[in-house]
Amino acid sequence: MLAAQRRDLLLERLRTDGRIVAKDLAAELGISEDSVRRDLRDLAAAGLCQRVYGGALPASPALADYTTRQGVEVPGKQRVAVAAAALVEPGATVILDGGTTALAVVRALPPGLRATVVTHSPTVAAALVEHREVEVYLIGGRLFKHSMVACGAAAMEAARGLRADIFLLGVTGVHPEAGLTTGDADEAAMKRALARRAADTYVLASSEKIGAASRFTVLPLAEVAGVITDAGAGNPTVRALEVPVLHAP
Numbered sequence: 001m002l003a004a005q006r007r008d009l010l011l012e013r014l015r016t017d018g019r020i021v022a023k024d025l026a027a028e029l030g031i032s033e034d035s036v037r038r039d040l041r042d043l044a045a046a047g048l049c050q051r052v053y054g055g056a057l058p059a060s061p062a063l064a065d066y067t068t069r070q071g072v073e074v075p076g077k078q079r080v081a082v083a084a085a086a087l088v089e090p091g092a093t094v095i096l097d098g099g100t101t102a103l104a105v106v107r108a109l110p111p112g113l114r115a116t117v118v119t120h121s122p123t124v125a126a127a128l129v130e131h132r133e134v135e136v137y138l139i140g141g142r143l144f145k146h147s148m149v150a151c152g153a154a155a156m157e158a159a160r161g162l163r164a165d166i167f168l169l170g171v172t173g174v175h176p177e178a179g180l181t182t183g184d185a186d187e188a189a190m191k192r193a194l195a196r197r198a199a200d201t202y203v204l205a206s207s208e209k210i211g212a213a214s215r216f217t218v219l220p221l222a223e224v225a226g227v228i229t230d231a232g233a234g235n236p237t238v239r240a241l242e243v244p245v246l247h248a249p
Contacts, residue, residue, distance in 0.1 A: 050213040060172040060212035076206035076230040079248035081108040098149035099170040120150040151186040167198035176240040178213040188216040200225040211237040
């Protein structure tokens, strides 16, 4: 089998099985495990998979640039946003992550909601201007343009003074083994810092993020109160998540 044919097969297995175990696939194809690992390295370099110990997982499409992600799984993000907005109680203090799903959450909030929202996303803060009864606190710092959020030392320092009821967390991958992941180390650290300031953290996970993984761990699944997703209850990855799952309508 030619290298190009092997890589096509690897991509097909990622689509159908949701993961590749290098040792098992090498035995099935009658080739060396090193050959499979070399192919996986090439696919990872092209952004087509995420290598993990022993093999690979699907790469998250949420790693695309912000403008591109605005057009990815829009109906699914809207359903997740509606379910997430329903968790925001009147009078609550909410930390709202950045990204396109978080922006959809803002649009799903009731117009007359009285609450406090803390965010490190200038786009989310600007969208909240339309909610006249929502008090908005914007965390500043170095702007990470991929997700349009503030990160870095200044943002981390500002986060230390927060106390919130709920954190609505955005990630690029949700996987029962890899946990909650994202594509940038500083952004992952900022998300962890915000999660530590909230009584409960819920993950915003439209279906394209379920079963995918990115390079940097945000949190293990055991540290969140639940995952909000539009993926069906019969999804094998959803069934494998050892955490409460809130299914979006």
